[in-house]
Amino acid sequence: MKKISFYDQISKNKRDSVLLGVVVFFILISLVYIISSIFSPSLSLLFTIFAVIFMIVYTYGTYNYGDKVVLAATNAMPVGEDKRYTKLIDVVEELSIASGLPKPKIYVIKSDEINAFATGKDPNHASIAVTTGLLENLNRDEIQGVIGHEMSHIRNYDIRFATFIAVFVGLVAILSNILMRSFFWGGTREDRKDRNLGILIIVGLILAIIAPILVRLVQLAISRRREFAADAGSVELTRYPEGLASALEKILKINQGKMKVSEAVSHLFISDPNKSPLDNLFATHPPLKERIKILRSM
Amino acid sequence: MAFEFLTFGLGFVVLIIIGIIVYYINKIRVLSNRIDNAWAQIDVQLKKRADLVPNLVETVRGYAKHEKDAIRMVTQARENMLKAGNIKERMKAEGELTKALKTIFAIAENYQNLKANENFKLLQEQLESIENKVAYARQFYNDSVLNFNNTITTIPGMWFTGIAGKKEKREFFEATETEKKPVEVKF
Numbered sequence: 001m002k003k004i005s006f007y008d009q010i011s012k013n014k015r016d017s018v019l020l021g022v023v024v025f026f027i028l029i030s031l032v033y034i035i036s037s038i039f040s041p042s043l044s045l046l047f048t049i050f051a052v053i054f055m056i057v058y059t060y061g062t063y064n065y066g067d068k069v070v071l072a073a074t075n076a077m078p079v080g081e082d083k084r085y086t087k088l089i090d091v092v093e094e095l096s097i098a099s100g101l102p103k104p105k106i107y108v109i110k111s112d113e114i115n116a117f118a119t120g121k122d123p124n125h126a127s128i129a130v131t132t133g134l135l136e137n138l139n140r141d142e143i144q145g146v147i148g149h150e151m152s153h154i155r156n157y158d159i160r161f162a163t164f165i166a167v168f169v170g171l172v173a174i175l176s177n178i179l180m181r182s183f184f185w186g187g188t189r190e191d192r193k194d195r196n197l198g199i200l201i202i203v204g205l206i207l208a209i210i211a212p213i214l215v216r217l218v219q220l221a222i223s224r225r226r227e228f229a230a231d232a233g234s235v236e237l238t239r240y241p242e243g244l245a246s247a248l249e250k251i252l253k254i255n256q257g258k259m260k261v262s263e264a265v266s267h268l269f270i271s272d273p274n275k276s277p278l279d280n281l282f283a284t285h286p287p288l289k290e291r292i293k294i295l296r297s298m
Numbered sequence: 299m300a301f302e303f304l305t306f307g308l309g310f311v312v313l314i315i316i317g318i319i320v321y322y323i324n325k326i327r328v329l330s331n332r333i334d335n336a337w338a339q340i341d342v343q344l345k346k347r348a349d350l351v352p353n354l355v356e357t358v359r360g361y362a363k364h365e366k367d368a369i370r371m372v373t374q375a376r377e378n379m380l381k382a383g384n385i386k387e388r389m390k391a392e393g394e395l396t397k398a399l400k401t402i403f404a405i406a407e408n409y410q411n412l413k414a415n416e417n418f419k420l421l422q423e424q425l426e427s428i429e430n431k432v433a434y435a436r437q438f439y440n441d442s443v444l445n446f447n448n449t450i451t452t453i454p455g456m457w458f459t460g461i462a463g464k465k466e467k468r469e470f471f472e473a474t475e476t477e478k479k480p481v482e483v484k485f
Contacts, residue, residue, distance in 0.1 A: 086420065090427035097339060098434035100332065100442070140426075239437070 013157035076107035117268040145244025152233025170264040245295035322458035336439035361412035
């Protein structure tokens with residue numbers, strides 16, 4: 001494995017986040033401009049100005065409240081001082097001491113599967129969420145390994161880029177949904193036949209262009225490089241590779257990929273919440289077996 | 299014209315040099331502060347640990363009165379830890395306390411009622427966590443020292459140690475004697 005300096009990873013993530021924001025900003029504004037100039041050329045300028053204002057607000061909102069959106073979308077509940085979660089709270093405190101980062105906020109998701117993710121804009125505004133299944137199935141060392149992995153995502157600013165992607169992908173998904181719906185809605189009227197054809201072509205084109213970009217973006221967010229770096233970071237903190245390795249092994253054994261969370265946030269999780277970890281076809285996450293092997297060779 | 303161009307260029311170079319100096323002074327100071335912070339964190343955790351001990355002793359006494367030796371050992375180790383003048387001595391005493399606590403938890407295995415006590419279970423978890431926190435705080439301390447020492451002994455950091463007022467290399471935390479030896483627990 002190539003040696004990765006986490007300082008390089010941090011600056012790469014900050015750069016990628018800005019780039020992503022700018023690219024999505026211009027793609028959406030040009031989309032609005034193209035669509036509005038086809039359907040109502042007289043109002044296209046108005047629509048575009050509206051889109052620019054909307055995107056400025058939306059980008060600002062994504063930066064500052066993206067984590068809240070993600071936590072709400074996954075039904076994550078804050079643990080507070082709940083006695084049932086003492087061990088989890090302790091482990092998070094331990095690893096924030098080990099990494100020298102402020103203690104992130106802690107959330108729990110009700111699910112039988114073993115999973116976890118981190119989100120936020122930077123280490124000072126970070127949150128970690130784990131499933132109840134994780135707490136039931138993993139022992140202390142294994143939980144430490146997983147939390148160490150998430151703390152490394154926080155330190156490396158992976159959380160900023162991944163959260164940006166979640167919220168922007170969500171927006172694009174909603175917009176393409178609206179487009180598709182307006183196409184079907186328009187389809188019920190006879191006198192709109194010509195227009196429908198136009199919409200059909202445009203929607204088809206837009207989806208054809210956007211879909212691969214989206215898939216690529218999501219893959220970028222969970223690139224092998226980021227996951228392996230976080231695994232290595234976890235070992236750097238806990239100095240105990242077997243903890244994380246055995247946690248990943250349990251994920252491989254127990255998880256079915258039935259958490260049913262939005263595709264827009266699935267890349268944040270340590271293991272794909274919507275797919276069985278054994279299913280390698282169309283997998284966006286790096287294979288667990290490979291990660292376990294690397295951890296065991298450390 | 300040529301003169302203006304020269305002063306402008308010179309001013310630019312001076313600005314860049316000032317920028318670099320400020321950057322390295324700040325970097326060295328920040329790294330040094332991080333060490334002090336890590337040091338303080340170790341102390342915070344050691345004190346928290348000492349605070350939990352009386353509570354544990356009370357709980358154990360309630361169920362296992364006869365284990366006077368083990369209880370005395372823990373109380374003694376805690377007192378030594380609080381008496382210690384500096385963190386290094388305190389860490390040494392902390393090793394003793396860790397050993398004494400391990401004995402207590404081993405003894406507790408023989409007392410079903412004690413083992414099942416909610417308060418005892420909570421204390422056990424808290425003490426285990428603090429033990430980890432002490433270890434992690436020390437690990438972070440050593441990482442910070444390594445980072446600082448690397449910066450002030452390599453180019454270009456070493457050129458700025460004088461201006462930053464941080465010429466001395468910092469000391470690593472070494473494992474105490476008690477920690478180096480494996481702790482034996484007899485059942």
